[in-house]
Amino acid sequence: MSGDRHLRPDPDGRIAGSPATLATVLVKATSPYAGTVAGQHLLQLLVNLLARQFGVVREILLEVPDCEIHRGVFLAPRITEGRLLAALLFLGDSIGGDLTITRVADGSPATVVICVGRSADRIDVGVPSIVVAGHQWTASVSTSGSTANFESFSRNPIGPYLAACIGAGFAFKSAYGKQIAIDRNFNLWRTEGELGPELDGITFPTAYVLGLGAVGSAFGHLVAASSGLRGNLVAVDPQYMSDTDRNRMLSGTWIDPGESKVGLFTRLFVDSAIGIHTFKGRWPQDYLGDPGREIPPKIRSSERAGRFEWVISAVDRNRDRIGIATQLPLNVMSGSTFGMAAQTAYYSMQGNCECLGCRHRTPVQLGVEDLAEQLNNLTKEERSAWYIDHGAIPQVMASIEEYLDNPSCAGPGAADLARLRLQGRVDWAVGFVSAAAGVILGARFVRAAIVGPDREIEGGSESRYLFWADALRTTKAMRSGDCPICGGKRQG
Ligand SMILES: [Zn+2]
Incomplete structure (x- = not known):
C-alpha cells in the first residue's frame, strides 16, 4: 500500500x-x-492528519457548524474562501486518495470521537473520545471532557496545531486499543504562568531550512499559517516527493508524488509575506558549490563571510547532520522523529547545550561487496527481515538474491544493493509525530527569535513530545568530551 510506513x-x-x-x-x-x-x-490539521492514516483510519465523519473559512488556514491544497464543511471535505479527499473517506456525519456509528472546542455538551458516547482545543501557544486535551471553553480570538496556529497532532494520535492509538486517559494543557511558550505573545509583527532571523520532508514541511506549514510573522527562509532539499511520503508530508497531497520538495514547500507560502528562497540540492556541498544560486545579496554577503546564523535542520540522515555541523552554524534548531516521539533540540558552539557533532557521528558504511558478504552469512529469514527494513520490493529482493548467489556477475542486483545501502533503513513513521516535531520546532524557533536562544534553552535544550505517554519533556543535554567538532567545550 502506498504511504503506509x-x-x-x-x-x-x-x-x-x-x-x-x-x-x-x-x-x-x-x-x-x-x-x-x-x-x-x-x-x-486534524482532518489532514487523520486522512493520512492509511490502513488505520477508514472513514472520517464530520459534524461541524456551517461557517465561512478564514484565509491562510488551508494551504495544501490551497482553499481561500467558501464554507468550512466543504473545505474540510475537499481537504480530506485531496489527502486520502482512495484510502480514507471523509464525509458528512450521518449518524453511522463511530469507533472514536474527537470533539473540537467546547466540551459542555459532550455526552458519554460509549467509545473512546477526547476533547481538543488550542489557544495561542497552548494545546488543551482531555478525555474526561474538562477542557477550558475557548472563544479564541488568537490567530496563532501553534497551540491549535499541537492539539490537532494529539487528537490525531489519540485516534490512531485507539484503533489499536492503546489510547490513554489524559487531561492536560501543553504550553509551548514554556514560561510558567504566561500564555505567550501573538505573532503579528514578529520578525525572525534569516534561516536555512534543510530537509523539506515530513518534519521540514510541517515547520513550513506552521510558519506559513502564522499570519503577521515576517522574515526570510532559504529552503533546501534535493529530493522529490515519493509515494511513501503521503502519510506524513503536509506540503503534499495524494497527487503530488513526483513534485520537488522545494516546489511543494514554496507553494505553502503563496499568500504569505515571508520571503522564500529555494535551492534544489544538498547542503552544504551542492549549495556552496553553486556560485549561480539565487539568493538575495544580503544573505550572499553573510555567506561569503562564512556566517550561517540560523539553521533549521530537518534532515534525516546522520551524514547530512555532520555536513551541517562542519559549517559551524551559530544556531541550529533540529527536529526529528523516533517511533512515537517527536524530538527537537537546539545545538550551538556557544551556550549551555550540545553542538551538532556531539551526538551525530558519521556512520561507518560497508562497501557493496562487504555488505553482500554480510548478507550471505545471514539466514534466509534474517535476510528477508533486512530487505523489509530497507524497503525493498519483491522484484528488488529477487535481483539481489541472484547477485548474492553469484557476486562475480554484476547484474541489476549489484546496483539495487548499492542503492538500498545508500538509502539506509526505512523507519517506521506516522504523520502526527512528524507534524508535532515540525510544530514544536517552529514554536521554539519563533520563541528564540522573541526571547533569544539563551533564554529559549534555559530549562533544557531538548524538547520532545512522547505520544505513547502523552507527555511533553524538556531535558538538558551535555557536550560530549570526544566530540570532533567542539571537543566538549563551549566557545562563549
Ligand atoms: Zn560538540
Missing part, C-alpha cells in the same frame, strides 16, 4: 500492521470555536 512494526514493539478493525472517526466541532481562526487551524 506507519504499518511497519514500530520501534517500541507495540504495534505492527493494520488494526483488526479500521477506525471510523467522528470529528465534532462546536460553535463559536469552529468559526475562529484558531478553531479552523485545529480542524484543518
Whole structure:
C-alpha cells in the first residue's frame, strides 16, 4: 500500500500492521470555536492528519457548524474562501486518495470521537473520545471532557496545531486499543504562568531550512499559517516527493508524488509575506558549490563571510547532520522523529547545550561487496527481515538474491544493493509525530527569535513530545568530551 510506513512494526514493539478493525472517526466541532481562526487551524490539521492514516483510519465523519473559512488556514491544497464543511471535505479527499473517506456525519456509528472546542455538551458516547482545543501557544486535551471553553480570538496556529497532532494520535492509538486517559494543557511558550505573545509583527532571523520532508514541511506549514510573522527562509532539499511520503508530508497531497520538495514547500507560502528562497540540492556541498544560486545579496554577503546564523535542520540522515555541523552554524534548531516521539533540540558552539557533532557521528558504511558478504552469512529469514527494513520490493529482493548467489556477475542486483545501502533503513513513521516535531520546532524557533536562544534553552535544550505517554519533556543535554567538532567545550 502506498504511504503506509506507519504499518511497519514500530520501534517500541507495540504495534505492527493494520488494526483488526479500521477506525471510523467522528470529528465534532462546536460553535463559536469552529468559526475562529484558531478553531479552523485545529480542524484543518486534524482532518489532514487523520486522512493520512492509511490502513488505520477508514472513514472520517464530520459534524461541524456551517461557517465561512478564514484565509491562510488551508494551504495544501490551497482553499481561500467558501464554507468550512466543504473545505474540510475537499481537504480530506485531496489527502486520502482512495484510502480514507471523509464525509458528512450521518449518524453511522463511530469507533472514536474527537470533539473540537467546547466540551459542555459532550455526552458519554460509549467509545473512546477526547476533547481538543488550542489557544495561542497552548494545546488543551482531555478525555474526561474538562477542557477550558475557548472563544479564541488568537490567530496563532501553534497551540491549535499541537492539539490537532494529539487528537490525531489519540485516534490512531485507539484503533489499536492503546489510547490513554489524559487531561492536560501543553504550553509551548514554556514560561510558567504566561500564555505567550501573538505573532503579528514578529520578525525572525534569516534561516536555512534543510530537509523539506515530513518534519521540514510541517515547520513550513506552521510558519506559513502564522499570519503577521515576517522574515526570510532559504529552503533546501534535493529530493522529490515519493509515494511513501503521503502519510506524513503536509506540503503534499495524494497527487503530488513526483513534485520537488522545494516546489511543494514554496507553494505553502503563496499568500504569505515571508520571503522564500529555494535551492534544489544538498547542503552544504551542492549549495556552496553553486556560485549561480539565487539568493538575495544580503544573505550572499553573510555567506561569503562564512556566517550561517540560523539553521533549521530537518534532515534525516546522520551524514547530512555532520555536513551541517562542519559549517559551524551559530544556531541550529533540529527536529526529528523516533517511533512515537517527536524530538527537537537546539545545538550551538556557544551556550549551555550540545553542538551538532556531539551526538551525530558519521556512520561507518560497508562497501557493496562487504555488505553482500554480510548478507550471505545471514539466514534466509534474517535476510528477508533486512530487505523489509530497507524497503525493498519483491522484484528488488529477487535481483539481489541472484547477485548474492553469484557476486562475480554484476547484474541489476549489484546496483539495487548499492542503492538500498545508500538509502539506509526505512523507519517506521506516522504523520502526527512528524507534524508535532515540525510544530514544536517552529514554536521554539519563533520563541528564540522573541526571547533569544539563551533564554529559549534555559530549562533544557531538548524538547520532545512522547505520544505513547502523552507527555511533553524538556531535558538538558551535555557536550560530549570526544566530540570532533567542539571537543566538549563551549566557545562563549
Ligand atoms: Zn560538540
